[in-house]
Amino acid sequence: MTNLEVDNPQVPVLPPLLPLAALVLAIILDWLLPLQFLAAPVGFNLQVIIGVLLVAGGIWLAATARRLFEREGTNVIPTQPALKIVTSGPYRFTRNPMYLGMVLALLGVSLVFSLEWGVIATPVLWLALDRLIVVREEAYLRRKFGPTYEALLNRTRRWL
Template sequence: MMKRNPDPLVRIRRWLPPPVILLIFMAGDLLTTNPHFVIASVSRLLSLAIATVSLCFILFTAWQMHSHKTTLNPLHADRTTTLVTRGCYRLSRNPIYLGMSGLQLATAIYCGSLPGAMALPIFMLAVARLHIDFEEAQLRLRFGQDWDRYAQRVRRWL
């Protein structure tokens, strides 16, 4: 007989991985589009710049994790083999989530969604409570003092 995990967040984590949370917020941006908040070329250029930097953060970090042969799957943080502290990880302990936050903001700016831009802290809080807290606890268990020293040096977001 299979035991149920007592942590209710486990089920939520499985059903709401970070990319799904991002898509939900981006859909909200699209649903709250308001042309009054769009300054055509400025909004488009700003959103493109933010999206480009954010996508570079995500892709470079994914490449870095792959090159260190460690997991990218936030649902399996316990499978992490290496504590990566270089590259984007020198700026943020969560560069992929930071990049996702940038994509959400870029979408809100592009759509002229004031509620979407204002929801950015809610997106960041949802990701932090559902995923980052769990992942960082797993990393602390796995890497001990190395993790603690790294976490003291580098901020969670920026």
């Protein structure tokens, strides 16, 4: 079976595993090689408030996008075929709200628990999602939906 016959973007890893791996790695590195540029995770301070807001916003964004996929009748899991292009809800502002939610949640958890390595891992996670997942998904959706997907590319940013 050739790549053109496979009806999915052939991502090398399921996307939620990337933020999970980043978080686990951040915890291990924080234990082995502590940095100290965040406030200690004691009490309710501005860092914790921002972190909680980022976690809540990230979860809300990802969950809203997931529910929208389900309501529109297309597959959420990227190893399954895309059945349609979703352009409403958060997809009006970003083509990747689920992945953006994952990035925001990692940053938020890192702030709440003062995981300096998590803060450092956040742009690495964003880059990994962009290069390993999003680029493949975009190429697949271009092949599958052509002009319909091109229109979305022209009016909606990849991330923000």
